[in-house]
Amino acid sequence: MLDFVQQLVSGIALGCVYGLIALGFVLIYKATEVVNFAQGDLMMLGGFFAFTFIGILGLNYWIGFLGAVIAMAAFGMLAERLVVRPILGYPQFTIVMATIGLGFFLRSVAGMIWGTDDLKIDTPFSQGVLRLGGLVLAHDKLSVIAATLLLCLLLYLFFNKTTLGTAMRASSENMLAAYYMGIPVKRVVSIVWAISAAVATAAGVLLAPITFIHSNVGLVLGLKAFPAAVLGGFGSIPGALVGGVLIGVIESMAGFYLPQGWKDVAPYIVLLSVLLLKPEGIFGLHVRKKV
């Protein structure tokens, strides 16, 4: 029984990681109906930025964290300006390919700049362990869970309660109509990329003690975050969290109870079955098209 609970808890912690990355997908999807395949790589880059500020320049952890988030928000805006804005309004797959190209590029360039070794950041959460009865919980995992919950709540409120959030939802629904209503769609898209890059950075820095920072971390985790986002219903913020946790738990259970090899495949099998049975996901909207 204890084994089960331990697996469950570590699955939830892992799931929150996927949820954090999926949150980035969902944000950009919610505002522009584009899936950003470079999301994982933004996370990787955020980790490297934080490493540069904290590990190399020797700044305080929190200042370095904040610095990385701000720098990456600016970088997200830059990437949007250079790569996405010129092709806004073209078919979805075109933009998806452009973000795949961006991811490729960032991955390789980061490998060239920071090398291919695993890097580590010393964080205030690296050492401690919380014991609850027989249960062992590392502080770094707890910090990921707490941060995910907090970010989800903040972003949910942002999208549903603020004017800017409403403008973002409107521009995803119908870009041209949003223009007519006086929404500065270009600036909205730019801001959402900045927010998404900032969320990715937060994920990257929090993950640093768990997965370390290397140039491929974004690809590996980014591919796992897709099932999370789809399961929750692309475009739903609570959905990203729930989907992420479900995928994390499924993966960790499959690793423990099923033969070797199932662990890596289980999320994708779940993904394919969700797409087959309920393509709109758990929290997704399903509206029939009127012709």
Next chain:
Amino acid sequence: MKFLFKTDYEDDIRLFPHSGYLWTYGTLLILIAAAPHFLSSYLVSQLVFVSIYAIVGVALLILTGFTGQASLGHAAFLAIGAYTTAYLQQFGVPFPVYFLTAGLLTGIIGAIVGFPALRLHGIYLVIATISFALIVEEILARWESVTHGNEGLRVKTIQMLGTTVPRDSPGFYYLCMGVLIFVILGAINLLRSPTGRAFVAIRDSETAAKSMGINVSLYKVKSFAISAAITGLAGCLFAHKLSFISPEMFTLQLSIEFIMVILIGGAFSLHGAVLGAIFIVMVDPFLTFLKDDIPGAIANLSLLLGAGAERAAAIEKSSAAFASANGLKGAIYGFLIMAFILFEPLGLYGRWLKIKLFFQLFPLYKRATFKRQKIYVKSERNR
């Protein structure tokens, strides 16, 4: 400018619209046939890769370019073709049989993948095909009794009509080129048949296609099956060319390379598959050239510009370090994808058409002729 005056439906679907085509393609055929006699063996071997990539490119064009169904899982189809080849070969099955079996089996699996894809479109389809490819990759690594897992499988040379065809012989080159030409002719024929017209109709508007009486599901599955089958044939050739296959060869990166083939070549015409394949395969020789010759050239240039010998040596060293950096290929690929989407969305073949039109209409060419229309999609969630 040459005007083609069509008086008949037959004129419209003719394989060679006028005699000029016969001349151009005849010359090209002669050049292809003569290539092994005047090109170095390295370049001939690169041409074999070009033909394999071009076959996959044609397959992807049928699915993505003409039916409008995106796929990032074609490396998996290639892997299934390659592993079928290696597996059947162990039992002494002759080449023509396992070559066709590879295509057939991959086609059937493609159709099976196509069924779930019926309900999906756009981004969901991309994600579904990626997951399919990842699952296949994992199965190849784990199903050790058939695939030998991560140790990989050796592929023996082709035995056909009593002779062997080694993988770097002109015979193998002719085989690959023959398959490529056969596949391209088949694709042209497919596209001027009712099936091909249905594919294009589905790409342009599913709703309109449905209301014209096209069975959308049937044709989508057909498109998947045909595309997968062609990729399976390419997989068989790929396995023979490499003579050794293992799961880590068929990664997501390979699928992306295949998409790049049609993206760079131009995703609206079969010419694009061949041009894109040439471009992608030539990235490797270009990188070698970059590593071997460019640092010396830069150093000589800096000497000419008046830098000291020591400084020139330092420049040579640092540029050599840059050219042989690990991730350079990935960075170049990423840059190419973005650059082509942003600046040359119609690809190399589109550029060729633009140049041709420029001279045909000189001095009346307008840049706006090829401008893409922005469509500002409404939400795809409400489809």
